[in-house]
Amino acid sequence: MKNKLFIIGGGMGGISAGLYLSKSDFEIHIFETNSTLGGRANILDLDGFIFDTGPSLLNYPWVFDDLYKFIGTSLNEELELQKIDPAIKYYWPDGETFQLSSDLTKLSQECIRLDSRDGIGLLNFLSDARKKYSVSFDNLVTQNTQSPLKWFFSAGLRNILKLGLFRSMESQLNLHFKNKKIIEAFGSYAMYLGGAPHDLPGIFSILPFGELEYGLWLPKGGMYKLVESLEKSLVKQGVIIHKNTKVKNIIKEKNHVKGITLINDEKLYCDQIISNVDLPTTMNKLLEDKKFKSPKMTPGVITYYLGINKKLDNLEHHSVFFPKNTKFAYEEIMKNNNIPEDIPFYISVASNNDLSLAPKNKSGVFILIPVPLKNKDYAWDKMSEQLLSKVLLRLRKHKIIINNEDIINKETISPKKWEDLFGLHMGSAFGASHNLFQVGPFRNSNKSKKYKNLFFVGASTTPGTGLPMCVLSGKMVAERVLQNNE
Numbered sequence: 251m252k253n254k255l256f257i258i259g260g261g262m263g264g265i266s267a268g269l270y271l272s273k274s275d276f277e278i279h280i281f282e283t284n285s286t287l288g289g290r291a292n293i294l295d296l297d298g299f300i301f302d303t304g305p306s307l308l309n310y311p312w313v314f315d316d317l318y319k320f321i322g323t324s325l326n327e328e329l330e331l332q333k334i335d336p337a338i339k340y341y342w343p344d345g346e347t348f349q350l351s352s353d354l355t356k357l358s359q360e361c362i363r364l365d366s367r368d369g370i371g372l373l374n375f376l377s378d379a380r381k382k383y384s385v386s387f388d389n390l391v392t393q394n395t396q397s398p399l400k401w402f403f404s405a406g407l408r409n410i411l412k413l414g415l416f417r418s419m420e421s422q423l424n425l426h427f428k429n430k431k432i433i434e435a436f437g438s439y440a441m442y443l444g445g446a447p448h449d450l451p452g453i454f455s456i457l458p459f460g461e462l463e464y465g466l467w468l469p470k471g472g473m474y475k476l477v478e479s480l481e482k483s484l485v486k487q488g489v490i491i492h493k494n495t496k497v498k499n500i501i502k503e504k505n506h507v508k509g510i511t512l513i514n515d516e517k518l519y520c521d522q523i524i525s526n527v528d529l530p531t532t533m534n535k536l537l538e539d540k541k542f543k544s545p546k547m548t549p550g551v552i553t554y555y556l557g558i559n560k561k562l563d564n565l566e567h568h569s570v571f572f573p574k575n576t577k578f579a580y581e582e583i584m585k586n587n588n589i590p591e592d593i594p595f596y597i598s599v600a601s602n603n604d605l606s607l608a609p610k611n612k613s614g615v616f617i618l619i620p621v622p623l624k625n626k627d628y629a630w631d632k633m634s635e636q637l638l639s640k641v642l643l644r645l646r647k648h649k650i651i652i653n654n655e656d657i658i659n660k661e662t663i664s665p666k667k668w669e670d671l672f673g674l675h676m677g678s679a680f681g682a683s684h685n686l687f688q689v690g691p692f693r694n695s696n697k698s699k700k701y702k703n704l705f706f707v708g709a710s711t712t713p714g715t716g717l718p719m720c721v722l723s724g725k726m727v728a729e730r731v732l733q734n735n736e
């Protein structure tokens with residue numbers, strides 16, 4: 251009889267682990283509480299307005315291609331990808347904008363438009379970030395080790411010093427660019443990692459580089475097409491999927507786990523378990539580990555899905571709106587647990603590039619506002635209306651007009667709802683944050699310290715957050731499970 255492996259949760263990490271283990275000798279079962287796989291990467295259909303609930307952009311396509319190649323196909327065979335370029339447009343309250351493009355000539359012209367010295371700055375930044383990127387991905391990101399020494403030495407001390415681990419992302423960007431707005435734009439990736447650019451390690455300057463180098467993409471039909479295609483692959487590979495099946499707890503005995511109890515109290519037994527449920531939730535709820543100390547988490551988000559009764563041609567696919575004082579806003583959200591008066595936000599209008607995502611001559615608008623973690627007591631219904639009014643007012647300043655009457659469909663997901671839907675600890679949108687002491691060997695391990703046959707996968711474990719990282723997380727945990735089984 252085959253050994254049984256249970257994966258709790260069908261988010262991207264769980265899916266990837268299932269696929270990376272599908273050629274092994276296990277009988278693999280995925281248990282997902284919702285009626286759809288994907289977790290945060292889910293789908294919402296509001297009368298023909300099709301929205302991706304979480305991820306709105308696909309980056310690092312090679313990571314997905316590697317996964318597909320492992321099971322004998324490829325990203326291009328499975329999905330029709332559309333390149334989104336210009337990639338992102340950034341807006342400031344004084345009317346200034348900055349447009350990111352993976353076309354080097356266009357990007358360089360845009361940098362020079364803001365500061366004549368920043369054309370050279372861009373070239374220096376790219377060359378520096380390219381080195382950091384290759385050291386990171388060749389040696390560090392997917393290393394399954396809890397030993398800082400092993401981690402450091404595998405990359406070589408000289409390389410480590412070049413990574414900018416001990417300098418902030420902002421000071422790393424300051425080394426290359428003069429214009430504060432360009433620095434703010436490139437630094438804005440920090441928010442998704444759970445810090446401000448002046449707090450997070452400089453190594454994360456590789457994030458904007460990765461997007462410029464490999465581009466931003468949208469699968470035709472939206473991001474959820476990726477999940478659907480991976481689900482088909484799971485079935486083809488023989489993985490058994492149980493949807494609408496909530497796991498109540500993990501059955502433990504001394505230093506082993508034995509199986510799971512479902513919400514209806516049915517007990518199912520297995521040989522190994524991988525939990526894709528957000529790691530702190532796994533520890534607190536599924537294992538009831540009272541000693542577990544939660545890592546610092548990334549902020550929450552409030553997200554809006556608006557069906558708009560007209561085309562919005564003057565909004566790009568991806569736009570980021572900065573407040574007057576971005577540094578202050580980051581501090582308010584991430585350190586002081588306040589929603590600032592002047593809010594930063596992100597908007598995606600995927601239906602501008604893929605007409606199948608909205609009814610004819612209409613637009614689907616996704617809005618994301620970062621909010622503090624300690625937000626449980628907010629009256630979210632009232633608060634979400636107030637914040638949406640602020641967003642619409644701000645858009646008006648940039649001559650992007652959405653009147654209340656234009657909104658014909660609307661759904662809102664508050665941090666509380668994000669938590670309830672997918673088990674996200676404290677409603678944190680992106681999982682454990684990525685400060686220096688929560689990356690690499692310092693991040694929560696993907697192997698339980700206490701239970702020999704229990705593993706973790708997903709955004710709050712190693713290597714980190716975002717769909718590509720969760721796919722890599724699946725690959726890393728598969729390696730761990732196979733080592734354990736030798």
Ligand SMILES: Cc1cc2nc3c(=O)[nH]c(=O)nc-3n(C[C@H](O)[C@H](O)[C@H](O)COP(=O)(O)OP(=O)(O)OC[C@H]3O[C@@H](n4cnc5c(N)ncnc54)[C@H](O)[C@@H]3O)c2cc1C
Pocket residue numbers: 258259260261262263264281282283284287288289290291303304305306307308309495496497498526527528551553618671672673679680707708709710714715716717718720
């Ligand atoms: C608003 C938003 C925007 C984002 N934008 C992007 C983007 O543009 N690009 C990008 O790459 N990334 C983006 N991300 C991040 C990305 O979505 C996540 O990093 C990734 O999807 C997390 O995957 P995961 O493996 O941690 O699984 P999760 O998504 O956390 O899924 C865990 C699964 O476990 C299930 N589960 C929970 N409890 C139980 C239980 N008791 N029993 C059974 N099942 C259970 C849940 O229902 C869920 O399906 C975004 C995230 C959010 C929230």
